[in-house]
Amino acid sequence: MLITCPYCGPRDVIEFTYQGDGNRERPQPASQNLDAWNAYVYDRLNPAGDHNEIWQHSGGCRAHLRVVRNTLTHEISSVAFARGDHKVAARHKAEGKT
Amino acid sequence: MVERQSPLEPAPLEPELRTGSHGDFEHGPDVILSETRPGSILQLAAWPGQEKNLIAGIHTVTGLALPDGAGAGSTDGVRSVFGFAPGKFTVVDEAEGLVSAFAGVVTPAIGTVTDLSHGRTAIRIAGPKAEWVLAKFFAIDFALPAFPVGAGRSTMHHDVFAQIQRTGADQFDIYVFRSFARSFWKALCHASEEVGYEVQ
Numbered sequence: 240m241l242i243t244c245p246y247c248g249p250r251d252v253i254e255f256t257y258q259g260d261g262n263r264e265r266p267q268p269a270s271q272n273l274d275a276w277n278a279y280v281y282d283r284l285n286p287a288g289d290h291n292e293i294w295q296h297s298g299g300c301r302a303h304l305r306v307v308r309n310t311l312t313h314e315i316s317s318v319a320f321a322r323g324d325h326k327v328a329a330r331h332k333a334e335g336k337t
Numbered sequence: 338m339v340e341r342q343s344p345l346e347p348a349p350l351e352p353e354l355r356t357g358s359h360g361d362f363e364h365g366p367d368v369i370l371s372e373t374r375p376g377s378i379l380q381l382a383a384w385p386g387q388e389k390n391l392i393a394g395i396h397t398v399t400g401l402a403l404p405d406g407a408g409a410g411s412t413d414g415v416r417s418v419f420g421f422a423p424g425k426f427t428v429v430d431e432a433e434g435l436v437s438a439f440a441g442v443v444t445p446a447i448g449t450v451t452d453l454s455h456g457r458t459a460i461r462i463a464g465p466k467a468e469w470v471l472a473k474f475f476a477i478d479f480a481l482p483a484f485p486v487g488a489g490r491s492t493m494h495h496d497v498f499a500q501i502q503r504t505g506a507d508q509f510d511i512y513v514f515r516s517f518a519r520s521f522w523k524a525l526c527h528a529s530e531e532v533g534y535e536v537q
């Protein structure tokens with residue numbers, strides 16, 4: 240399985256670390272909404288198909304990535320920085336082929 | 338500065354670390370391995386939105402211009418710079434003390450400067466089979482069009498994290514954690530045996 244890091248380009252999955260389900264929304268730390276915390280900790284969609292995931296390119300640029308992976312085929316249909324601050328670098332990578 | 342001791346000092350039972358030709362070198366060694374021992378190895382990181390100011394600061398201090406793009410870099414043989422992550426750059430100088438030159442240029446509002454000079458070991462592999470040997474270690478494209486001179490890559494060999502800069506058409510500088518340098522060097526030697534290698 241290859242993941243195309245927006246900074247580094249296509250790399251083997253061995254360079255990446257799975258950081259969990261990308262659909263979760265963490266409640267504010269002070270939140271006392273037990274249902275929200277319960278959902279954050281336990282509720283998973285477990286889809287047979289496209290799945291939002293967080294991965295870290297831990298053996299490369301170390302950026303955290305938002306990945307859409309098909310759980311049936313392992314096809315990866317989208318990869319983006321989890322934080323939107325570095326879109327410039329991603330664009331250069333796509334355009335400049337460095 | 339504290340005097341540095343190389344982690345690659347030769348030992349009696351470790352022929353790979355001794356200068357000279359090794360392996361299958363009957364027709365001449367096809368790679369040359371050396372430790373470049375730069376005086377300064379720095380890691381610079383820009384706060385979000387400050388990348389251009391950091392790149393300008395690197396130019397001011399080193400005279401090196403950074404080409405646009407992820408992983409881009411340049412070298413003049415004495416100083417080198419390359420991007421290894423979004424907004425982050427490795428800057429290397431043969432001389433010690435580069436970190437103090439950045440004080441006042443890369444201000445706390447722009448980003449951070451971390452001196453890794455004692456924490457990394459720089460290994461150079463050069464020669465017509467350098468690409469061939471490295472391709473056995475790292476699952477990245479070493480061909481010149483995909484990995485141009487000056488450019489840098491962050492990758493790993495098993496759990497040994499490595500930053501690689503191409504500093505010539507058939508020359509690469511590899512930065513590894515100092516504590517891994519000795520075993521990585523030996524692995525590099527064993528992988529180079531089939532093409533013949535010279536330790537300089």
Ligand SMILES: [Zn+2]
Binds near residue numbers: 245246247301
């Ligand atoms: Zn990456």
